[in-house]
Amino acid sequence: MTKTNSGRFFEDYTLGQVIQHAVPRTVSGGERALYHALYPARHALHSSDTFAQSCGLPASPMDDLITFHTVFGKTVPDVSLNAVANLGYAEGRFLAPVYPGDTLTSRSEVIGIKQNSNGKSGVVYVRTTGTNQHGTDVLSYVRWVMVRKGDLNAPAPETVIPDLGKVVAVDDLVIPEGLNFSDYDFGLAGEPHRWGDYQVGEIIDHVDGVTIEEAEHMLATRLWQNTAKVHFDATNREDGKRLIYGGHVISMARALSFNGLANAQMIVGLNGGAHANPCFSGDTIRAWTEVLDRADTDAPGVGALRLRLVATKGKAGPLKGEDGKYAPDVLLDLDYWALIPQ
Template identity: 80%
Template sequence: MAKTNAGRFFEDYKLGDVIAHAVPRTVGEGERALYHALYPARHALYSSDEFARDCGLEASPLDDLAAFHVVFGKTVPDVSLNAVANLGYAEGRWLQPVYPGDTLRSVSEVIGLKQNSNGKSGVVYVRTRGMNQMGEVVLDYVRWVMVRKRDLDAAAPDTVIPDLRTVIPAEDLVIPDGLDFSNYDFVQAGEPHRWGDYEIGEKIDHVDGVTIEEAEHMLATRLWQNTAKVHFDATFRPDGQRLIYGGHIISMARALSFNGLANAQMIVGLNGGAHANPCFSGLTVKAWSEVLDKAETSAPGVGAIRLRLVATKGGDAFQLKGEDGKYLPEVLLDLDYWALMPI
């Protein structure tokens, strides 16, 4: 009797399946240190307990995207081990800060299926919830992934594509209990720009670039326990290259956005995202942002800002798509998110 697991293929998913993912993980200061070593992450709220306390929190939480990577990594053996590509995200909300000492686990539900026209693969839609040791949901998001078929003769399932919101309304964003930016220290944060200084439609070139190193992206995928074959096994792709984990690009671009958006402190919503083109080691990642919307919140001194974050491997700044409506080949990531910023 086989004791190993080859992972799920497209025909193994059924609409409504609920998958409890192994293995729970207790996060600590080590995750923070490694996250800040992998990326030039400098947002003050995630770097200093004292800064976080001055903003009304009990201590500095784990970076929002570090929490996302842990929750995401739990799902990989069950959702995307045999993936061709992770295609997109929607309806993501951070519901509770994650602190060192918290234990995270993940549960996913299959909410959509669509076989591709070539009959060799299909798209699986899942809603994933990350929970802490108290059973509180800390993160909730939808993603869809293209997965290979094992049996090409397996019957195609009925096509079900979930109806997903393109934008999370600002009133549905969850502000952490106690968050208060009334006495926000702009000097310690690194930039003077506040919520009122940004205009809808404004674009910001984040100037800096970081070259992706093979060792660093492999360390990242291992850190997040992301076992997808396309990231680990160079023989899995015809070109013999290991694909950079898309979350690695998200975190790199977010860290680069500090230059110009140092006060966009907490990510609270993920409206949508696309990994527009594959990334491989040796490429230099740059980033720019566009202000899409702004909203007030009920928390003292706290505003919400909706941002498009674009990661590129060069090319003209602020160019996203060609005349045909397709992403330009130099665009790696197009991410639409809500962040919290002092008013």
């Protein structure tokens, strides 16, 4: 009996299957320090206890994407160890802040499945939920992954593609309890721009760029305990390159967006996302954002912006060509909701 884990293949997934992922992870200030060392992250709410307390929170919560990466990383050995590509996200909601000392676990339910026409792989849709030590759900999202078949003769399952919402409704966004931006300190936050200063259709070029380093992306991926072979094993791809973890690109682009969106303090919804093209060490990431929508919330002084964050190796410009495919320089297309003072 083999004791090692070769990962699930496409034929190993069944509709309705629930997978409890190992291993629980207690997060601490160490994760915050490493996150800020890996990315140029400077949002005040995630940097300062006193700033967070002035906004009605008990302390500075972990960066929202630390929560995402930690919950995501748990799923990799069970969902995407044999993945060809992570294709997209939908219906993501941050349900409660995560603080140093919290312990996170993850579970996933298979909600869709479809074999590809080549008979060598298929797409698996999972809804993943992260939970803290109190049994409180902190994050929920759907992702779909293309996974290799281990047995090419395994019969194709009945195709089930879930009906996923294109946008998380404003009423479904969870505002952290106590959050209050009425006395928000714009000087300490770093920029004067508030909710009313952003117009739907506005494009913000975040100006700065960061070149991806091999060692840094592998350190980041290990930090989140993401074991996907394509990120570490140079023999896993024919070109001999290690693929940069898509979440590394998300965090880099989000951190770069501080320049122009310093007051977009908390991510509360992931409407959709696509890793448009692969990213490799040596690529220089730049970012731009389009304002898609604005909404009020019930929290005092708190508004919501729906933002389209694009990471690119080029400049702000057309996302797709006439053929409908992403331009080759585009790495990430992420649609999310963020909270900002009004």
